[in-house]
Amino acid sequence: MSRRKVAILGSTGSVGTQALNVLRRHCDAFQIVGLACGSNADRLVAQAVEFDVPLIALGDPNARPTAPLPDGIRLVTGPEGLCDIAAGSAEVVLVATIGEAGLLPTAAAIREGKAVGLASKELLVMTGSLLTEMATRHGSLILPIDSEHSAIWQCLQGEGHRRIARLLLTASGGPFLDTPLEELARAGRREALNHPNWDMGPKVTVDSATLMNKGLEVIEAHWLFGVSYDQIDVAVHQQSVVHSMVEFTDGAVKAQLGRPSMDLPIAYALAYPERLVDPELGGGPLDLADLNQLTFRPPDTERFPLLDLAYRAGRRGGSEPAVLCGADLAAVELFLAGRIGFLDIARVVGEALATTGHTKEISLDEAQAWHQAGFEAAMNVGAALAS
Ligand SMILES: NC(=O)c1ccc[n+]([C@@H]2O[C@H](COP(=O)([O-])OP(=O)(O)OC[C@H]3O[C@@H](n4cnc5c(N)ncnc54)[C@H](OP(=O)(O)O)[C@@H]3O)[C@@H](O)[C@H]2O)c1
Numbered sequence: 001m002s003r004r005k006v007a008i009l010g011s012t013g014s015v016g017t018q019a020l021n022v023l024r025r026h027c028d029a030f031q032i033v034g035l036a037c038g039s040n041a042d043r044l045v046a047q048a049v050e051f052d053v054p055l056i057a058l059g060d061p062n063a064r065p066t067a068p069l070p071d072g073i074r075l076v077t078g079p080e081g082l083c084d085i086a087a088g089s090a091e092v093v094l095v096a097t098i099g100e101a102g103l104l105p106t107a108a109a110i111r112e113g114k115a116v117g118l119a120s121k122e123l124l125v126m127t128g129s130l131l132t133e134m135a136t137r138h139g140s141l142i143l144p145i146d147s148e149h150s151a152i153w154q155c156l157q158g159e160g161h162r163r164i165a166r167l168l169l170t171a172s173g174g175p176f177l178d179t180p181l182e183e184l185a186r187a188g189r190r191e192a193l194n195h196p197n198w199d200m201g202p203k204v205t206v207d208s209a210t211l212m213n214k215g216l217e218v219i220e221a222h223w224l225f226g227v228s229y230d231q232i233d234v235a236v237h238q239q240s241v242v243h244s245m246v247e248f249t250d251g252a253v254k255a256q257l258g259r260p261s262m263d264l265p266i267a268y269a270l271a272y273p274e275r276l277v278d279p280e281l282g283g284g285p286l287d288l289a290d291l292n293q294l295t296f297r298p299p300d301t302e303r304f305p306l307l308d309l310a311y312r313a314g315r316r317g318g319s320e321p322a323v324l325c326g327a328d329l330a331a332v333e334l335f336l337a338g339r340i341g342f343l344d345i346a347r348v349v350g351e352a353l354a355t356t357g358h359t360k361e362i363s364l365d366e367a368q369a370w371h372q373a374g375f376e377a378a379m380n381v382g383a384a385l386a387s
Contacts, residue, residue: 006270007034007085009057009105010096012043014201015119015145018262019094019270020047026267026276034085038101039063048073055088057081059101083108092270094145095120098203099329100322100371106131107364110140117269119145121213121220125314126322127367128223143269144224148217150265151243151256152225159248167221168245168253170237171299172197172260174209176342177238181303187342189335197240197260206332210345211299215310216328219321222314229315234307235296241286242294259283305346313353318360319370320353326374327352334382344385352377 006023010016016037023030036057037044045065048056054072058064061078069075076084079101086093086105093109094117095102102120109116110131118124124131124142135142144150148169156164175194176184192209193202200208207213218232235245240260247253258264261282268275279285301308306328313320331348334340340348356377362370 003029003031004270005033005089005091006030006094007036007088007090007092008032008094008096009036009082009086009102010098010120011035011047012037012040013096013098014199014204015096015262015266016094019096019266020051022263022267022270022276022281023051025278025281029276030270033089036082036085036097036105038097041065042067045069045073055085057085059097079104086114087112090114092117092143094266094270095123096145098122098201100126100325100368103127103364103368107134110134110138110142113138113140115141115143115272117143117145117266119266121146121216122325124223125216125219126325126371127362127364128219128321129317130362130364130367132223132226141272142224143272144220145262145265145269146217146220147258147260147262147265148244149221149224150268152221152246154256154268155244155246155254156225159246161226163248163250164225164227164231164246165249165251166247167225167227167232168247169214169217169221169232169234170240170242170244170296171211171214171234172208172240173236173238173299174211176209176303177236179303181343184303185341185343189338192335192342196238202336203329203332206335206345207328209342210306211304212306212310212328212345212349214299215307215314216325218307218310219314229311234299236299237294237296239291239294241291242296257286259286306349309346309350309353316358319356319358319362319366322362322367322370323353323356323358323374323377324349326371326376327356327378328374329371330375330378331382334379334386339386340382344382348378348381348385351381355381 263282
């Protein structure tokens with residue numbers, strides 16, 4: 001049987017390395033034909049050597065490996081380099097970059113009719129209508145990799161879209177689930193990065209702490225599953241065992257459960273429509289007797305206002321979700337650099353949204369421009385706050 005050809009954009013990051021861990025266990029089923037990252041050149045080359053990958057790309061056009069490239073590996077650079085990999089020989093392109101870096105490569109893969117395993121939620125948030133419409137036109141499948149969306153996707157197998165009453169996205173609540181507002185004002189980088197259940201990259205970890213991550217996932221779910229915002233609810237579920245749920249029109253609720261590990265969503269997307277035979281994946285089967293209790297409660301939107309802001313941006317649509325993404329990226333960068341406080345993140349994003357214009361229809365290029373406008377507006381608001 002021929003091996004399924006896979007490319008990974010963002011292979012040096014948290015999702016990327018977890019995908020490589022899954023692929024390392026299943027070299028007989030998959031062949032990696034391309035890897036890409038931003039600037040971490042030496043790590044990328046080491047991955048290419050380990051997995052015998054012929055083509056690698058660095059998003060940063062100025063980045064270079066410190067040693068000469070080993071024979072048999074070709075290096076391309078810049079956004080075009082990522083597009084070359086995305087549109088190349090891979091059957092499945094796994095996109096796990098941050099911000100809007102994966103946008104044009106994802107569009108390139110979709111235009112070639114490839115399956116796209118999408119971890120980078122920002123891309124559907126910014127341009128959900130364009131990417132889903134393109135995917136339909138080119139016969140490309142967008143396979144969710146975010147654990148919540150993978151859970152919903154798994155619950156929907158064998159179900160028609162018309163049977164969906166409501167999607168219930170679960171949220172761990174992050175490190176500040178019960179932290180009072182006064183203490184949140186003093187929370188710093190170390191506390192925000194100390195996620196109780198998930199080990200992820202810094203941007204998404206801070207987004208989990210502010211609940212912006214869940215807001216972005218609400219917009220992502222809207223585009224992936226074609227449901228209205230009124231049909232998407234968020235439930236805080238501290239244990240991160242129920243990865244999300246679907247309520248159907250007859251009142252039945254299906255959930256997908258598992259350990260808090262990205263291995264299973266990654267493997268499910270890579271092997272779809274099959275499932276890998278690997279009981280040890282993601283730390284092994286769930287021991288139900290060990291679970292003790294599963295709790296659910298509504299999110300506190302007073303302490304975590306970014307969730308409502310994201311719903312509002314999603315409903316307004318057009319350029320607003322792209323501005324939201326850019327503004328949040330800047331605000332999180334400022335917070336991680338110690339220039340603004342934790343509660344300032346929401347303030348900066350809110351002001352950036354209020355001061356950046358809005359337009360109803362956007363192209364892929366315009367989405368990038370609106371993302372940049374949101375980023376710059378937030379940097380300006382943040383600089384004023386910091387001074
Ligand atoms: N981590 C998780 O468990 C998780 C779960 C669900 C969804 N997600 C989503 O998955 C995406 C990736 O998250 P992550 O936590 O894996 O992030 P991360 O650890 O920060 O990794 C980001 C990756 O993107 C690469 N990159 C950055 N800029 C690039 C550019 N201009 N061109 C090409 N590659 C670039 C980085 O390369 P360098 O190493 O060279 O910087 C790195 O490989 C995010 O959208 C996140 O929301 C993550």
